[in-house]
Amino acid sequence: MIDNILKQIDQEAQAHPNRIAFDHLGQTNTYQELADWSSRVASAIQRLDLNHDVPIMVYGGQTFDMLVAFLGAVKAGHAYIPVDVHSSEQRLQTIIEAAQPGFIICVEPLPIETAVPQLSLTELHEVYHSFPIKQGEDSLHLNDNFYIIFTSGTTGKPKGVQISHCNLLSFVNWMKYDFNFEEKNVLLQPSFSFDLSVMAIYPTLTSGGTLKVLPKETTDNFMSLFSVLPKLALDTWISTPSLIDICLMDQNFNPQNYPQLATFLFCGEELTHATASKLKQRFPAAHIYNTYGPTETTVAVTSVEITDDILAKYARLPIGYVKPETTIFVKSHRNKKGELLIAGPNVSKGYLHNQAKTEAAFFDISGVRVYRSGDLGYFEGKLLFYTGRSDFQIKLNGYRIELEEINHYLSEIPFVKQGVAVPKYDQQGKVKQLIGTVVLKQSAGDELTATHRVKQALSKLVMPYMIPQRFKYYQKLPLSANGKVDIKALITAVNAHD
Numbered sequence: 001m002i003d004n005i006l007k008q009i010d011q012e013a014q015a016h017p018n019r020i021a022f023d024h025l026g027q028t029n030t031y032q033e034l035a036d037w038s039s040r041v042a043s044a045i046q047r048l049d050l051n052h053d054v055p056i057m058v059y060g061g062q063t064f065d066m067l068v069a070f071l072g073a074v075k076a077g078h079a080y081i082p083v084d085v086h087s088s089e090q091r092l093q094t095i096i097e098a099a100q101p102g103f104i105i106c107v108e109p110l111p112i113e114t115a116v117p118q119l120s121l122t123e124l125h126e127v128y129h130s131f132p133i134k135q136g137e138d139s140l141h142l143n144d145n146f147y148i149i150f151t152s153g154t155t156g157k158p159k160g161v162q163i164s165h166c167n168l169l170s171f172v173n174w175m176k177y178d179f180n181f182e183e184k185n186v187l188l189q190p191s192f193s194f195d196l197s198v199m200a201i202y203p204t205l206t207s208g209g210t211l212k213v214l215p216k217e218t219t220d221n222f223m224s225l226f227s228v229l230p231k232l233a234l235d236t237w238i239s240t241p242s243l244i245d246i247c248l249m250d251q252n253f254n255p256q257n258y259p260q261l262a263t264f265l266f267c268g269e270e271l272t273h274a275t276a277s278k279l280k281q282r283f284p285a286a287h288i289y290n291t292y293g294p295t296e297t298t299v300a301v302t303s304v305e306i307t308d309d310i311l312a313k314y315a316r317l318p319i320g321y322v323k324p325e326t327t328i329f330v331k332s333h334r335n336k337k338g339e340l341l342i343a344g345p346n347v348s349k350g351y352l353h354n355q356a357k358t359e360a361a362f363f364d365i366s367g368v369r370v371y372r373s374g375d376l377g378y379f380e381g382k383l384l385f386y387t388g389r390s391d392f393q394i395k396l397n398g399y400r401i402e403l404e405e406i407n408h409y410l411s412e413i414p415f416v417k418q419g420v421a422v423p424k425y426d427q428q429g430k431v432k433q434l435i436g437t438v439v440l441k442q443s444a445g446d447e448l449t450a451t452h453r454v455k456q457a458l459s460k461l462v463m464p465y466m467i468p469q470r471f472k473y474y475q476k477l478p479l480s481a482n483g484k485v486d487i488k489a490l491i492t493a494v495n496a497h498d
């Protein structure tokens with residue numbers, strides 16, 4: 001068991017300074033560089049004399065400088081907020097408003113104006129060489145926030161999930177105990193603003209392993225994806241099931257070309273039977289795990305190996321056995337199915353500067369923090385099964401989206417009278433696209449022009465994955481008894497036709 005993530009990473013650096021910690025398509029950085037540079041960044045941050053509970057935003061892509069900035073912030077006693085370079089300007093504004101960071105480390109230039117003091121990439125590089133290594137006691141206490149990740153919020157305002165050092169330790173110790181990360185080459189594919197990246201970062205860096213980065217530009221282009229992947233010499237795969245669906249389209253994705261690849265960890269969305277069995281056929285000797293968890297409970301809280309027996313027994317796969325230290329209750333009145341309530345030291349204290357949403361989603365039982373997940377499920381013995389959501393949160397290619405967030409922004413577009421985004425499902429019950437159902441004002445132009453204009457307007461307001469791929473236009477949208485747009489009726493309509 002480790003009791004301090006920062007100390008453990010520094011110990012790894014002392015034990016093998018020249019080992020590669022981060023490999024970005026062949027551009028490598030060592031443990032020594034990670035430990036040394038992040039300690040110098042910590043000194044620079046401490047000179048700012050910020051209040052202890054003020055977070056530091058770190059803006060950029062999937063680079064080593066981001067990781068150095070994260071650890072630098074935490075070593076200085078401040079939580080970091082990872083914000084991806086592909087975020088819309090509106091999202092950047094709302095995150096800065098909600099989080100009130102004391103400082104922004106801009107690994108990429110920030111595209112908006114803000115009064116918050118900033119450090120550019122050039123200045124960050126100067127810090128690596130000109131500031132002293134931070135000395136003295138640990139600045140971060142167990143209950144202090146380690147990172148804050150922003151997720152989709154129903155009112156158009158993203159919610160900042162606060163994860164403490166203690167929350168993260170509970171997760172990392174479980175990962176290190178249940179899965180072997182020692183000196184492994186581990187895939188780092190999701191952006192840093194998605195907590196699935198945490199599943200790769202901290203178990204790997206506290207085990208002397210190497211993060212093998214697959215940047216978004218590579219993932220987005222199948223040709224380069226299929227040519228880069230085999231060169232990564234991966235031992236451990238971590239991704240959403242959506243990415244493995246793409247990889248399985250390539251016949252060369254097989255044990256001959258990936259001789260070391262022995263473990264697959266999936267999280268973030270449903271792992272379908274079809275995907276898991278295809279993968280098992282392709283990699284019969286590999287261990288495939290389904291894991292489940294919301295960002296609010298620190299990445300993942302259950303896991304199960306998907307063996308041939310499990311595949312034979314269940315048409316819809318289980319999400320797993322609950323990790324040590326954590327308890328899951330099923331809140332149900334009559335039958336055994338109900339909302340999953342997750343309790344334990346891995347549960348967040350709540351949303352940053354948002355008491356109302358925190359009180360709605362979290363509570364305490366005898367001093368133990370509990371999160372109302374909104375996920376529905378049931379236990380069969382100790383094995384947990386997921387059956388769906390109790391609200392309008394969906395997953396598209398692993399991205400968490402509150403439909404109401406898109407609806408909020410659709411309805412803000414001046415030439416849109418009413419707009420609602422609804423999911424279109426494939427045969428496996430997975431969301432395959434978002435459809436914008438819209439009532440236009442007279443001035444909007446024909447449907448083709450309107451679609452172009454709506455997409456353009458949304459691109460400034462929401463993350464790219466929240467922009468519906470298709471639009472349908474209506475004279476009016478169906479209303480439910482309370483006078484609101486009947487989203488359920490629209491979902492049924494969109495999935496019944498074509």
Ligand code: AMP
Nearest residue numbers: 267268269270291292293294295386400
């Ligand atoms: P996020 O906070 O982005 O990690 O999303 C968490 C949500 O993703 C959960 O509350 C579930 O709705 C869904 N989810 C995560 N893992 C799984 C899984 N293995 N199977 C089904 N749904 C999942």
